Amino acid sequence: MIDLTMFEGAWRPALEILLLAVAIYYGLTFVRGTRGWSVVLGFLVLMGFTFVAWKLKLEVLSWLLSRFFAFSAFAILVIFQPELRRMLSELGNLPLFHTAREQRENIEVIIQTVARLADVRIGALIAVEQAIQLQDVVESGIRVDCEATPEMLETIFFPNNAIHDGGVIIRGDRIAFAACIFPLTQRQDLNKSLGTRHRAAIGLSEETDAVVVVVSEETGLVSYAYKGQLVRGLSEEELRAFLTSVLVRSGQSKSFLAELRRWSRERHTPGPAAVRKELE
Numbered sequence: 001m002i003d004l005t006m007f008e009g010a011w012r013p014a015l016e017i018l019l020l021a022v023a024i025y026y027g028l029t030f031v032r033g034t035r036g037w038s039v040v041l042g043f044l045v046l047m048g049f050t051f052v053a054w055k056l057k058l059e060v061l062s063w064l065l066s067r068f069f070a071f072s073a074f075a076i077l078v079i080f081q082p083e084l085r086r087m088l089s090e091l092g093n094l095p096l097f098h099t100a101r102e103q104r105e106n107i108e109v110i111i112q113t114v115a116r117l118a119d120v121r122i123g124a125l126i127a128v129e130q131a132i133q134l135q136d137v138v139e140s141g142i143r144v145d146c147e148a149t150p151e152m153l154e155t156i157f158f159p160n161n162a163i164h165d166g167g168v169i170i171r172g173d174r175i176a177f178a179a180c181i182f183p184l185t186q187r188q189d190l191n192k193s194l195g196t197r198h199r200a201a202i203g204l205s206e207e208t209d210a211v212v213v214v215v216s217e218e219t220g221l222v223s224y225a226y227k228g229q230l231v232r233g234l235s236e237e238e239l240r241a242f243l244t245s246v247l248v249r250s251g252q253s254k255s256f257l258a259e260l261r262r263w264s265r266e267r268h269t270p271g272p273a274a275v276r277k278e279l280e
Contacts, residue, residue, distance in 0.1 A: 103247045106173055111240055112150040114215050114222050117157060123217030124157045125167035125197050132208040134169055141166065141180030148175045183207060201225035211246055
């Protein structure tokens with residue numbers, strides 16, 4: 001007979017190890033490719049030195065490194081502030097404001113705009129705001145607050161327009177701000193040929209969960225930046241597939257607010273209106 005009592009207390013340590021392994025893996029995956037990745041590598045190297053010093057009984061070096069790691073928690077909060085803010089926002093991210101149908105309309109507006117601008121080699125920088133509000137960015141821009149249409153976006157980015165420089169922020173189904181200055185990425189591993197638009201797109205996507213679409217003025221290529229990663233040379237279908245995967249929730253589920261509105265109508269409005277459904 002196998003004595004099962006020896007396994008009774010083993011599942012908790014095993015569960016803790018599994019959870020820690022998953023958390024570390026996804027944490028490293030989250031910051032990989034961002035400007036904080038080199039800092040992570042530096043911490044790993046210092047941890048290796050600490051282990052070696054402890055094994056070799058180098059007391060002074062071990063003492064110094066242990067004191068350094070005692071304050072590392074504060075350093076992590078400062079260095080990884082953009083990444084931590086984006087991570088926490090994504091953990092609590094709910095599609096609170098827009099239905100899937102509205103998001104698809106926004107996607108088609110962006111697709112048509114970048115296709116037209118790419119054909120005539122007019123540069124563009126378009127950020128779609130999601131859970132994290134781009135308040136720090138909009139302070140540098142000009143309030144527009146108009147319906148998002150391909151014609152309006154083309155007009156904004158036309159070279160002779162006074163507000164064509166900088167980026168446009170789309171909030172919901174409206175163009176909220178134009179001529180915004182996005183933060184430039186500080187990464188050193190990028191291709192030297194990347195211009196200011198692409199570096200600004202990466203920089204904004206590193207600090208927020210915004211989706212940033214770029215049209216190159218020099219080549220006419222269409223790119224997107226998301227979560228610190230830049231993908232260049234997209235076709236219309238590739239861009240549409242990506243935007244749909246990010247902006248339209250899987251399963252085409254209704255937003256929380258839309259469900260709340262529908263529930264409220266059905267509760268308070270009798271007759272045929274009680275069975276109406278939200279269009280997606």
